[in-house]
Every structure is written in structure tokens, then in C-alpha cells.
Amino acid sequence: MGGSRKRRGSLPGFPFTMGVTLAMLALVVVIPVSALFLKAVSMAPGAFRDTVTSPRVLASYGLSLRTALTAAAIDAVFGLVVAWVLVRYPFPGRRLVDALVDLPLALPTAVAGIVLTTLYAPSGWLGRPMAAAGVTVAFAPLGIILALVFVGLPFVVRTLQPVLEGLDPEAEEAAASLGAGRWQTFTRVIFPAILPAWLTGLALALARGLGEYGSVVFIAGNMPMKTEIAPLLIMAKLEQYDTVGATAVASVLLILSLALLLTINGLQRWTASRGAAV
Amino acid sequence: MAFALLFLVVVIAIPVAVVFIEALRHGTAAYWAAVSESESLSALRLTALVTVSAVAVNLLFGLAAGWAIAKFAFPFKNVLLTVIDIPLAVSPVVSGLIFVLVFGRQGWLGPWLSDHGLKVIFAAPGIILATVFVTFPMIVREVVPVLEAAGTDEEEAAMLLGASGWQIFWKVTLPNAKWGVLYGVILCGARAMGEFGAVSVVSGHVRGQTNTLPLHVEILYNEYHFQAAFAVASILTLLALATIVAKKAVEWRAERRLLAGCRETAS
Numbered sequence: 016m017g018g019s020r021k022r023r024g025s026l027p028g029f030p031f032t033m034g035v036t037l038a039m040l041a042l043v044v045v046i047p048v049s050a051l052f053l054k055a056v057s058m059a060p061g062a063f064r065d066t067v068t069s070p071r072v073l074a075s076y077g078l079s080l081r082t083a084l085t086a087a088a089i090d091a092v093f094g095l096v097v098a099w100v101l102v103r104y105p106f107p108g109r110r111l112v113d114a115l116v117d118l119p120l121a122l123p124t125a126v127a128g129i130v131l132t133t134l135y136a137p138s139g140w141l142g143r144p145m146a147a148a149g150v151t152v153a154f155a156p157l158g159i160i161l162a163l164v165f166v167g168l169p170f171v172v173r174t175l176q177p178v179l180e181g182l183d184p185e186a187e188e189a190a191a192s193l194g195a196g197r198w199q200t201f202t203r204v205i206f207p208a209i210l211p212a213w214l215t216g217l218a219l220a221l222a223r224g225l226g227e228y229g230s231v232v233f234i235a236g237n238m239p240m241k242t243e244i245a246p247l248l249i250m251a252k253l254e255q256y257d258t259v260g261a262t263a264v265a266s267v268l269l270i271l272s273l274a275l276l277l278t279i280n281g282l283q284r285w286t287a288s289r290g291a292a293v
Numbered sequence: 294m295a296f297a298l299l300f301l302v303v304v305i306a307i308p309v310a311v312v313f314i315e316a317l318r319h320g321t322a323a324y325w326a327a328v329s330e331s332e333s334l335s336a337l338r339l340t341a342l343v344t345v346s347a348v349a350v351n352l353l354f355g356l357a358a359g360w361a362i363a364k365f366a367f368p369f370k371n372v373l374l375t376v377i378d379i380p381l382a383v384s385p386v387v388s389g390l391i392f393v394l395v396f397g398r399q400g401w402l403g404p405w406l407s408d409h410g411l412k413v414i415f416a417a418p419g420i421i422l423a424t425v426f427v428t429f430p431m432i433v434r435e436v437v438p439v440l441e442a443a444g445t446d447e448e449e450a451a452m453l454l455g456a457s458g459w460q461i462f463w464k465v466t467l468p469n470a471k472w473g474v475l476y477g478v479i480l481c482g483a484r485a486m487g488e489f490g491a492v493s494v495v496s497g498h499v500r501g502q503t504n505t506l507p508l509h510v511e512i513l514y515n516e517y518h519f520q521a522a523f524a525v526a527s528i529l530t531l532l533a534l535a536t537i538v539a540k541k542a543v544e545w546r547a548e549r550r551l552l553a554g555c556r557e558t559a560s
Contacts, residue, residue: 026448027458029365035357036373039350043426044379047391050401054394093300100298112298114541118305121533121540123487124385125507126526129514130308133315133523140311165304226384228490229507233514246386246490253390253494258399265387276382280375 048269055266058259066263074240075248076267082156082244083224086163091217093164094171101172102179120169124229131162132233154236159244162230167220174216178209178286211286218282222275225268312530315523327513327524335502336509337528339417340486343505347424347485348432348478355432355477359470360462362433363440364448380429389423389494396422415497420505423491428484432477439473440466472547479543483536487529 055063066072100106101113119127135142135152145152152158182205190200206213228246235242237251245268252261317324327333358377362370380388394400396413406413413419447469451461467474489507496503504512506529513522 026364026445026452026461028360028462031458032357032361033365033367036354036361039354039357040373040376043354043422043429044376047395047426048379048383050394051387051391096296097301110541112301114537115301115305117537117540118309118533121483121487121536122308123489123507123510123526123529123533125489125510126312126487126529126533127308129510129522129526130311133519134307134311140307165308168304222382226382226387228384228386228493232511246384249384249386249390250490250494253393258390258393258397261390262394265384265390268384269387272382272384272387273379276375276378279382280371280378 051262051266051269054259054262058263062259063263066260067267071239071243072248072264075243075245075264078156078159078241078243079225079245079268082159082163083221083227086160086167086224087217087221089160089164090167090171090220091213094168094216094220095175095213097168098172098175098179102176116169116172118169119166124166124227125233127165127230128162128233131158131165131230135161135234153234154238154242156242158234158236159231159242162234163220163224163227166227166230167223170219170223171213171216174212174219174286175209178212182208208289211282211289215279215282215286218275218279222272222279225275226272309530309534312523312527315519316527318523319520323520324524324527327518327521328528330521332504333506333509333525336504336506336525339420339502339504340506342417343421343424343492344482344485346421347428348482350421350425351428351432351481352474352478354429355436355474356467358433359436359440360466363437364445364466377430377433380426385427385488385490386494388427389491392419392423392426392495414495415503417503419495420492420503423495424485424488427488427491428481431481431484432474435473435477435480436470439470443469472543472550476540476543476547479536479539483533486532 058066097116101109101116132153133139135145135158137143137146137151137153139153142152150157152161186204186208187200190204195203226246227244228250231244232247232250235244235247237243237247239248239251243251245264249261249265249268252258252264316327362373393414396402396406396419398407398414400414402413413422443466447465448461451465456464487507488505489511492505492508493511496505496508506525510522510526510529513519513525
């Protein structure tokens with residue numbers, strides 16, 4: 016981390032900038048997030064437990080976890096393939112394709128939502144052939160998964176690309192000269208080297224998928240117990256002015272998100288310690 | 294390899310095409326009518342206001358926190374960085390809810406705000422706050438690595454030559470960090486423009502007043518005005534494409550600078 020000496024007090028401005036930092040952090044992040052927890056714990060324990068374990072809420076947690084995990088897994092596989100192709104195959108138009116990978120991140124979730132719904136609705140371009148094959152996408156968990164795959168893909172690709180680019184070709188050449196086949200080289204030499212970054216990308220996609228709202232709300236149909244993921248349920252409760260219920264559901268989701276955040280930070284430190292980060 | 298490209302094309306390029314095809318479905322006249330309608334224009338104005346405000350606030354935070362974190366050693370730095378990252382992991386809907394809990398009518402500050410005739414939730418300030426939260430770490434995360442990589446030597450030299458804190462910051466630190474800052478601003482702005490879930494919770498959806506462009510898209514779509522919804526969505530899509538172009542441009546400039554610097558030190 017730079018080899019220079021960093022004695023506190025040698026450069027000016029620490030108290031001022033730290034003060035501004037902490038003040039803004041408190042006002043924007045710490046206090047509002049605490050409000051959620053404080054409101055949740057101020058509920059009568061029985062009421063909290065009843066809300067959080069009611070069938071509709073439990074169904075929403077289960078659906079959120081299932082769809083987010085499935086989408087993150089799909090993203091992990093396809094993201095690896097895409098990152099691999101982008102790093103190892105200099106094809107014409109590669110820069111354009113590389114830029115396109117950013118689109119799901121740059122595109123507002125509402126736009127992604129209406130586009131995906133239009134595409135996969137039974138009357139849509141991709142929805143019609145799929146309906147003919149008996150596959151329902153819109154207003155079914157598959158639609159949710161597709162939306163989450165869309166928004167999560169850049170996380171895997173962008174986390175893997177720098178690591179793939181930084182791989183030492185000598186290790187692969189050594190393996191080849193010792194008689195390893197391409198698959199063996201991949202599983203024994205390359206994959207272990209990219210594993211931390213791959214897991215980081217997966218965790219980032221998962222975190223995004225658990226909380227995603229805009230791209231899912233249109234295609235899901237928000238049917239309780241069937242296509243109502245947790246963020247949709249929270250929104251439904253808010254629309255019925257059930258702030259307390261929404262807070263209860265949200266607090267569980269928040270704890271899950273924070274646990275994921277700690278995991279991601281740990282994974283990022285693991286990735287960096289492998290010397291993969293420049 | 295062809296498989297990967299096919300996947301990308303289906304997953305990414307087709308959605309972009311769909312936006313414009315649906316937007317122009319009834320011809321360009323209908324497109325312009327939808328885009329220049331007064332509610333669309335107020336949504337555009339509100340989105341612009343929110344984006345500029347959120348970027349300004351987060352730029353201030355990004356520079357202050359970047360300086361404190363990158364140029365000084367102190368305990369609990371990791372804890373600080375993790376807390377700063379919290380908005381990235383939180384669902385947008387929850388991000389909006391927390392501000393309703395603080396500033397809403399039954400929130401902590403609710404009674405005080407209504408006594409003074411101030412509205413935060415269901416008004417622009419609430420939308421700005423929620424957007425600031427959601428994009429909070431974005432500029433800092435780009436600034437800190439750049440500042441850390443630059444080290445403290447140049448700043449210490451400037452200090453020894455008698456520069457004041459502000460002079461050091463403006464003349465030494467910022468020029469070194471400008472690509473990171475610019476990159477962070479682009480990311481932050483793009484996310485701020487498109488934020489939907491958090492803004493949905495705090496906005497109250499009052500047409501012509503508290504609707505941003507994404508909310509306006511939702512309203513039009515839910516009322517089955519599909520062509521109009523896609524027309525407004527196309528504005529956001531064009532902005533997203535511009536964001537991608539700007540991002541790539543900054544990346545390539547920074548790459549070229551880095552390569553040029555390596556060539557200099559090598560020769």
C-alpha cells in the first residue's frame with residue numbers, strides 16, 4: 016500500500032477531513048440504518064416474530080434466496096466464460112463488447128424491468144417461442160431469475176477480468192510442458208488462482224440479487240407466495256401503510272445484507288492478498 | 294467463444310434494441326410528444342436536480358474521506374471502510390425505508406418537520422437524501438486507491454516548501470487523482486439518475502412534482518402507455534450509453550497515462 020511513511024500529523028488536514036467524513040457518515044448511513052434496527056427492536060417480540068414467520072413473509076425470503084442464488088450461480092458460470100473470452104481472445108469488436116458488459120450496471124433498473132417484461136411476456140419476442148415450448152417466464156420465478164442474471168452479470172465479469180489479465184503465463188506453460196491437458200491446466204492451475212476473485216464476484220452478484228427491486232417488479236407480477244420476493248413484499252406493506260411490518264421484514268433482509276457485506280470484504284482481502292490486485 | 298458472444302448479445306444488446314423499437318413503435322411524432330410532455334419534462338428536471346445534488350454531496354464526502362483515509366494511518370480503518378460500503382449491500386427498498394423511518398410523518402423527526410412546515414419525505418429533499426445514501430460509497434471507492442497509489446511523498450515535499458493544506462490539496466493531490474475522481478463522478482451520476490427502488494419509497498409518486506424519470510417510466514407503463522413509457526426510457530438508455538462511453542474514455546486515458554509514466558521511468 017505505497018511504501019511511504021504515513022505518520023499521522025505529518026500532513027495537515029486530518030482532523031478536519033476526518034470530522035467531515037465521520038459527520039457525513041453518521042448523518043447519511045449510521046443514523047438512518049440504526050433507525051431501522053431500533054424500530055425493529057422496539058416492536059413487541061411476539062409481534063415481530065409473528066410478522067417475520069408468517070407464511071407470506073417466509074415464502075418471500077425463500078423465493079429471494081432461491082432466485083438470487085440461482086442467478087448468482089448462472090452469472091458465475093457465464094461471467095467466467097465471458098471474462099475468459101474477453102481477456103484471452105483478441106477478436107474484432109472486443110472493446111465494444113467489453114463496454115457492453117457495463118450496460119446492466121449503467122441502465123436504470125426500471126428500464127431493464129420494462130424491457131425484460133416486454134421481451135419475455137407471452138406475447139414478446141422471446142416469450143412467444145418459450146411459451147410455445149411450455150416455459151413460462153413472465154410472472155413466474157424464471158422471469159425473476161432472468162432479471163437477476165441480467166443485473167448481476169457485470170459483477171462477476173468485472174471482478175474476474177483484472178485477475179485473469181494478471182495471471183502468470185509461466186505457470187500454465189510449465190503445466191503444459193509437464194504434460195497437463197487443457198482441462199487439467201484449468202482446474203489445477205488457473206482456477207485455484209482465480210478462485211478468490213470468482214467467489215467475490217459471485218457474492219457481489221448475490222448481494223445485488225437479494226435486494227433487487229426495479230428490474231424485478233415488472234416481470235414478477237408480485238403474486239404473494241409465488242413471485243413475491245422480499246423487496247417486493249416490503250414495498251407492498253409500505254403501500255398499505257404497514258410501516259411496522261415492512262420494518263420487521265426489512266430488518267431481517269438488512270442483517271442478511273450486512274452479513275454478505277462482511278463476507279465480500281473478507282473475500283476481497285483474500286483476493287488482494289493473492290497479489291492479484293495491481 | 295461464439296457461445297459467450299451469443300449469450301452477451303441476447304442478454305445485453307437485445308434489451309437496448311427493444312427500448313428504441315418500442316419507443317418508436319408509433320412513429321417519431323408520438324415519440325417527441327411523449328418526451329416533451331410537461332410531466333416528462335418535470336421528471337427530467339427533478340432527475341437532473343437529484344443527480345447533481347447527489348454527486349455534489351458525495352464528491353465532498355469522497356474527497357474528504359479520500360484524504361483522511363489514503364494519506365493517514367489510523368486504527369479501525371477497515372471498520373470505517375466497511376461502514377462506508379454498507380449502502381452498496383443494502384436493498385434499494387430498504388434504503389428508502391430507513392429515511393421514511395427518520396423523516397416520515399411517524400418518524401423520529403416527523404413531528405418536528407411538520408411543526409416547521411418542512412417536507413422531506415414525499416418531496417425532493419427526501420429523494421435527494423435517498424439517492425445520496427444509495428450512491429454514497431461510489432466516489433470514495435474510486436478516489437482512495439488512486440490517492441493511496443500516489444503515496445504521500447509529493448504532498449510532504451510541498452509541505453516542506455511551505456504550502457498550506459488547501460494548496461497541497463488543490464495543486465498536488467487533486468491533479469494526481471483526477472481520473473479516479475472523474476470515474477467516481479461518472480459512476481455516481483449514472484446510478485443517481487437511474488435509482489428507482491429507494492426513490493419509489495420516499496417519493497409519494499405525485500405526478501409533475503415528485504416523480505423522477507424512472508418513476509415516470511413506471512407510471513406510464515402501469516397505465517399501459519407502453520410507447521410513452523419506452524420513449525421516456527429511451528432518454529435514460531441514451532444517458533446510460535453516454536455513461537458507458539464516458540467510463541471507457543476515462544479508463545483509456547488513465548491507461549495511456551499509466552503506460553506513458555512507465556515508459557518515462559524505464560527510460
